[in-house]
Amino acid sequence: MHGTGRLISWLTISLGGAALVLMMVQISADVLFRAVVGQSLTGTVEIVSHYYMVGVSFLPIAYAEIHNRHIEATVFTDLMPRPVQNGLRWIALILSLIVYGLLTYATAIEATKQTAIRAFVESGTMRIVVWPSYWILPVSFGLMCIVLVLRLVRPRAELIPSQTLSS
């Protein structure tokens, strides 16, 4: 999965990384501001939750799949013969594709709804527009589906034994 995989990795990781760093900076700025001025920065909680957290949580999902970092139990299957392992791997990929496919569909419909009503949340006297953040989900899950399809179509290149996972 050279070209496409690399593009997906680059895209999701730079956006996710940006959300991560902004989250760190904005929360710290809020704490500092409260200590010095005695007042919170309006909208920190809302922006962190609705934008940064949603981005950090879902954008890297496809990247984690590319790097075999999704958590699964390999103790039992490791004892099975190779062809059985490959067969199970294939079933797991199909199941994953169904689940992530449905997730993409369901969250895309939700995002369309939120866009139609121009969803926002109120923070003090400010209105913070949140509908764009709903699109992070179908995009992330959709990219995950692309990675899963690539794995199914080109299984040989991708059947690397996954490393022991750490969190």
Place this chain on the structure above:
Amino acid sequence: MDPLSVGVASLPLVVIMIALRVPIAVTLLGVSLGGIWLILGERPAMGILTTVPYHFAASWTLSSVPMFLLMGYIAYHSGLTRGLFEAARVWLGWLPGGLAIASLFGATGFAAVTGSSVACSAAMGRIAVPEMHRSGYHLGIATGTVAAGGTIGALIPPSIILILYGIQAQVSITTLFLGGLFVGLATLVGYVAVVLVVAWAKPGYLPRQPVLKGQKWASLIQIWPTAMLVSCVFGGLFSGYFTATEAGAVGAILTVIIGVARGSLSREAFFQSCLDTLLSSASLFIIAVAANAFTRLIALSGLSAALGGWIGDLGAPPFVILLAIVLLYLMLGMFLEPIGAMLLTLPLVLPIITTNGIDLIWFGILVAKLLEIGMITPPVGLNVFVIHSVARDLVNLETIFYGVSLFILADVVLVLAMILSRNLF
């Protein structure tokens, strides 16, 4: 199908799918979706997929998880904690088994900047194992000490496992942190006792070290950044200056500032830390989302109420129920990644705990402790694997598991003490 049978059937299905290497998140989401479909029909089932992911992730409290992860990874990649082992060694090296004890204290110090036990083991393993090897320590004990010492990392705050427990059980994370600190320190005491006993029974395993003189105060200069970081983050947190959620971000940015000031945080190290954080948070959160959906299926099916009823009919005292749950978590910890195992089981276990009047804070700390024991038990002991990957040329897996077994004994004593003294809290 009637709801209860759907709930009952979902449990073995989850176990089988996970055993056949379907990713945990896909298993839980798939089973929840199918189950709710059977009970309530298509629209509510799809509704779960529509609402749960966004509402779970768009959470202010949850933001402390990536922030504390980032803090730990930056500390690790910038070598912030390198001085901890050296300092502990200078101060404690005169004790029997001094290097092993020093590595336990080093791990405890690192535990205060990281929430993960694997990171804690890896950091100490890289520094302390070669040192103990050079000094002629028995390799099983040397590697076992570091693998076990790492488990302190997930108990002493910040602790990712306790934050996620707190969110799922809806209890105060700050209080959980205090309890985790207490049990983490108790674990340290237990492990130090193990080392002392080994040094007394088999002096040849842990040869005495020459006392290092005159470097005591110099060694403290090495650890001032860590000391300052920890006191700022937890001083601020426990004095109520900022919340547990904000402490993560403050800790992360302070770690960056310290790393840049010391010139030890390169651009590559920073990018790598962000990447590690993103990978860890995304792979954990998708399971947490899935566990959240599974909670809804369990509640809808009436399984937790029915299970509570059956347990009530058995008339078992809370002590026996607790013992059964302890065994369940020990078993799960042997085979599964601990946080995944916790998120997977809490939907079923928490209602039982509440109806039996067991304190949720106390129980959370017990679960964290039990799952951490799973990090060092065969066949899947992630900490042991990490130490093995660090010291592959020196020891085989069996030797590390042998060394770790003594520490597991200390853990079992601690867990028993926790259960027996439960009413004191």
